[in-house]
Amino acid sequence: MIRHLLSAADLDHEQAIRFLDTAAELRALADRPIKKLPTLRGRTVVNLFFEDSTRTRISFEAAAKRLSADVINFSARGSSVSKGESLKDTALTLQAMGADAVVVRHQSSGAPHRLAASGWVDGSVVNAGDGTHEHPTQALLDAFTLRRHLAGGSGDLDGRRVTIVGDVLHSRVARSNALLLSTLGADVTLVAPPTLLPVGVDSWPVSTSYDLDATLAKADAVMMLRVQSERGANESFFPSARECSRRYGIDARRMALLPDHAIVLHPGPMNRGVEITAEVADSTRSVIVEQVSNGVAIRMAVLYLLLSGSDIVEQPEALPLVAAQEEAQEAFA
Amino acid sequence: MTSTDGAILIRGARLLGGEAGDLLLAEGVIAATGAAAAADAPVGTERVDADGLVALPGLVDLHTHLREPGREDAETVETGTLAAALGGFTAVHAMANTEPVADTAGVVEQVWRLGREAGWCDVHPVGAVTVGIAGQRLAELGAMADSAARVRVFSDDGHCVSDAVLMRRALEYVKAFDGVVAQHAQEPRLTDGAQMNEGELSGRLGLTGWPAVAEEAIVARDALLAAHVGSRLHVCHVSTEGSVEIIRWAKSKGWDVTAEVTPHHLLLTDELAASYDPVYKVNPPLRTEADVQVLRAGLADGTIDAVATDHAPHPVEDKECEWAAAAMGMLGLQTALSVVQEAMVDTGLLSWADVADRMSTRPARIGRVAGQGGSLATGDPANVVLVDPAARRVVHAGESASLSRNTPYVGRKLPGRVVATYLRGRATVLDGKPVEQRMGVGAGQ
Numbered sequence: 001m002i003r004h005l006l007s008a009a010d011l012d013h014e015q016a017i018r019f020l021d022t023a024a025e026l027r028a029l030a031d032r033p034i035k036k037l038p039t040l041r042g043r044t045v046v047n048l049f050f051e052d053s054t055r056t057r058i059s060f061e062a063a064a065k066r067l068s069a070d071v072i073n074f075s076a077r078g079s080s081v082s083k084g085e086s087l088k089d090t091a092l093t094l095q096a097m098g099a100d101a102v103v104v105r106h107q108s109s110g111a112p113h114r115l116a117a118s119g120w121v122d123g124s125v126v127n128a129g130d131g132t133h134e135h136p137t138q139a140l141l142d143a144f145t146l147r148r149h150l151a152g153g154s155g156d157l158d159g160r161r162v163t164i165v166g167d168v169l170h171s172r173v174a175r176s177n178a179l180l181l182s183t184l185g186a187d188v189t190l191v192a193p194p195t196l197l198p199v200g201v202d203s204w205p206v207s208t209s210y211d212l213d214a215t216l217a218k219a220d221a222v223m224m225l226r227v228q229s230e231r232g233a234n235e236s237f238f239p240s241a242r243e244c245s246r247r248y249g250i251d252a253r254r255m256a257l258l259p260d261h262a263i264v265l266h267p268g269p270m271n272r273g274v275e276i277t278a279e280v281a282d283s284t285r286s287v288i289v290e291q292v293s294n295g296v297a298i299r300m301a302v303l304y305l306l307l308s309g310s311d312i313v314e315q316p317e318a319l320p321l322v323a324a325q326e327e328a329q330e331a332f333a
Numbered sequence: 334m335t336s337t338d339g340a341i342l343i344r345g346a347r348l349l350g351g352e353a354g355d356l357l358l359a360e361g362v363i364a365a366t367g368a369a370a371a372a373d374a375p376v377g378t379e380r381v382d383a384d385g386l387v388a389l390p391g392l393v394d395l396h397t398h399l400r401e402p403g404r405e406d407a408e409t410v411e412t413g414t415l416a417a418a419l420g421g422f423t424a425v426h427a428m429a430n431t432e433p434v435a436d437t438a439g440v441v442e443q444v445w446r447l448g449r450e451a452g453w454c455d456v457h458p459v460g461a462v463t464v465g466i467a468g469q470r471l472a473e474l475g476a477m478a479d480s481a482a483r484v485r486v487f488s489d490d491g492h493c494v495s496d497a498v499l500m501r502r503a504l505e506y507v508k509a510f511d512g513v514v515a516q517h518a519q520e521p522r523l524t525d526g527a528q529m530n531e532g533e534l535s536g537r538l539g540l541t542g543w544p545a546v547a548e549e550a551i552v553a554r555d556a557l558l559a560a561h562v563g564s565r566l567h568v569c570h571v572s573t574e575g576s577v578e579i580i581r582w583a584k585s586k587g588w589d590v591t592a593e594v595t596p597h598h599l600l601l602t603d604e605l606a607a608s609y610d611p612v613y614k615v616n617p618p619l620r621t622e623a624d625v626q627v628l629r630a631g632l633a634d635g636t637i638d639a640v641a642t643d644h645a646p647h648p649v650e651d652k653e654c655e656w657a658a659a660a661m662g663m664l665g666l667q668t669a670l671s672v673v674q675e676a677m678v679d680t681g682l683l684s685w686a687d688v689a690d691r692m693s694t695r696p697a698r699i700g701r702v703a704g705q706g707g708s709l710a711t712g713d714p715a716n717v718v719l720v721d722p723a724a725r726r727v728v729h730a731g732e733s734a735s736l737s738r739n740t741p742y743v744g745r746k747l748p749g750r751v752v753a754t755y756l757r758g759r760a761t762v763l764d765g766k767p768v769e770q771r772m773g774v775g776a777g778q
Contacts, residue, residue, distance in 0.1 A: 086650065086653075086654055087654055087655050087658075088653055088654065106655065107657075108655040108656060108657040108658060109528075109538060109539035109540050109609075109656065109657065110538065110539075110540070110609030110655060110656045110657075111609075111655040111656075113608070113609040114609055114610075114654070114655050114656070117608070117609075117610070118653075130539070131539050131540075131657070132539035132540075132541075133538060133539030133540075134539065172539060175537070175539060198535075198536030198537075199531050199532060199533065199535065199536050199542055199544075200532055200533025200534070200535075200536040200537070201536060203533050204536075204537075
């Protein structure tokens with residue numbers, strides 16, 4: 001098993017499936033009255049967030065706590081980072097506290113790589129979103145959600161058509177999804193105005209299009225990305241948020257172009273009325289809320305597999321998840 | 334023991350990489366060469382066996398950041414010029430982006446004087462084109478030219494003189510004292526927040542791209558401006574295939590445009606950024622393998638006139654951080670000749686005589702530096718470097734004489750070794766080690 005999760009490219013097909021299968025098993029836990037396993041008792045997980053992200057942080061926090069790990073939350077605001085402490089000193093401080101895993105969110109692309117390669121921390125490093133680079137656990141939870149709806153909850157995404165729409169250039173979610181979903185066999189199409197597709201996207205394992213309507217009729221799923229309106233006003237990537245919305249937002253008319261079985265995803269937080277209308281966000285096709293709960297299961301699987309170095313499927317006796325859970329249930333009863 | 338003032342007879346060196354011969358250094362000049370050298374050697378002449386070594390004129394760097402005044406934590410004139418001597422240089426041009434900026438006669442004279450006091454090599458301060466390198470109004474270029482430092486090269490390096498009118502005026506103005514404007518060609522709006530070469534890799538790594546066109550647009554504009562006003566333009570650290578083509582075209586028109594390339598742009602590529610290790614972060618950024626090959630060809634055919642190090646020391650904390658927060662720049666003085674040997678000589682693209690041309694003669698001519706850049710002829714100033722081209726070494730950070738450690742070559746095996754450097758007949762480096770004698774302060778010029 002890999003030691004760090006820095007990029008969706010770190011996962012080959014077999015490993016990606018293992019993460020998804022482990023998450024599937026752990027997700028069943030959410031339906032039980034006691035949502036907790038003793039698996040990571042005595043281990044410490046640090047959430048090191050240099051950038052605000054309440055959603056991702058509480059998702060990792062819930063995942064770690066459900067595995068009985070001790071959780072330390074370190075956010076840049078109100079901490080020594082705002083006093084000019086370096087990434088290195090922050091990392092050394094956390095190391096001195098004995099972190100087994102460091103979940104890092106940082107505004108600079110590659111900061112998790114620096115942590116993992118520098119020797120400043122011994123523990124596993126999990127990339128919880130770095131700059132405009134990657135967000136691999138988001139891609140895993142998206143793949144997990146897609147698999148539940150489009151592939152019966154098992155195996156890979158062979159031949160499923162996924163359209164990712166919006167600001168691909170600045171999206172770490174799009175980068176990680178392009179890599180992971182392709183690894184899992186999906187046909188990924190990135191749809192964006194030409195200004196918001198990265199240079200060199202031709203060499204990515206995806207198709208691209210400037211025309212959203214043309215891709216929808218064949219899509220099994222459409223994933224909307226958040227539009228940051230200041231990219232238009234200040235940086236000229238598009239003329240206005242309204243124009244971006246008209247050309248690359250999803251509304252009821254466009255939703256009707258989708259096949260009946262197709263689903264709509266969004267990594268959140270949404271700009272309702274910009275990239276997605278309320279009508280779509282609240283429709284039966286929308287799996288956006290489910291993505292959040294799947295996110296906890298995926299992050300449990302990530303922490304579990306990185307910290308235990310093995311997996312439930314192959315070694316049921318080593319970590320008897322279900323037995324332990326039943327024991328806990330009985331004790332509770 | 335070495336005498337600093339006595340005559341020195343260098344025996345059996347391959348002069349400019351050609352036939353083995355002798356050099357007699359006496360009273361600051363090359364007093365005799367060939368068979369006459371031994372015959373003319375006075376009693377008491379020190380003899381240096383240079384069998385197997387290549388003798389070149391002392392190297393001249395057009396582009397060095399010595400950081401003093403202001404950032405003495407990164408480098409001082411003393412440490413930077415020592416690194417230069419160890420790298421085979423007998424003259425460096427100290428860039429103007431210090432604190433305070435070298436935009437007045439006072440600052441350039443201070444740097445010049447510190448160089449004389451250190452004595453490791455000649456220091457020729459570069460004057461800022463604009464006050465505070467802020468790109469708003471011209472600095473007092475004439476005062477710097479007339480100062481004791483006799484500034485002839487003017488540059489806002491680190492920043493581009495992006496305002497076309499200001500650039501035109503600077504080009505025109507320096508004609509009065511035969512100066513040259515050395516442009517850091519970087520269109521600022523196209524490179525806002527840029528972190529690495531714009532290409533497939535920057536897209537994948539999520540790092541803001543620095544597109545080749547941002548360099549090429551300025552190179553083209555400045556070549557046209559220089560032609561329009563009949564002035565001399567020098568292009569700093571050319572890094573792209575397109576820039577080489579534009580400069581070749583400008584030269585074909587007969588315009589007085591010269592250019593330099595750094596050692597690192599001749600050897601390293603943007604693939605190194607995939608490590609996110611900021612030791613590879615530099616401005617202009619490392620480019621693609623195709624760019625490297627065209628830069629090598631451009632240097633070989635003379636389109637690019639000179640190799641210049643862009644030696645850019647930074648303290649550890651400015652590199653030991655995330656990529657975006659890190660400073661741009663890498664060390665170069667102590668590895669320049671080895672990198673050029675690997676990229677240009679061992680590949681058959683340049684002879685050692687060509688190396689002497691690109692690293693000594695032409696940079697001295699561009700900088701209007703008297704007393705440097707000779708051709709090892711009788712009567713030339715006795716600025717000589719002896720190189721062992723057969724040596725191989727693995728670079729380690731500890732060997733840096735610079736106060737900083739940001740060399741991108743750590744762990745890399747490089748060919749060649751500077752054995753000795755002579756500044757006006759006085760050894761600054763012997764057996765690859767500094768000669769701790771300072772009797773030559775102010776000697777010569």
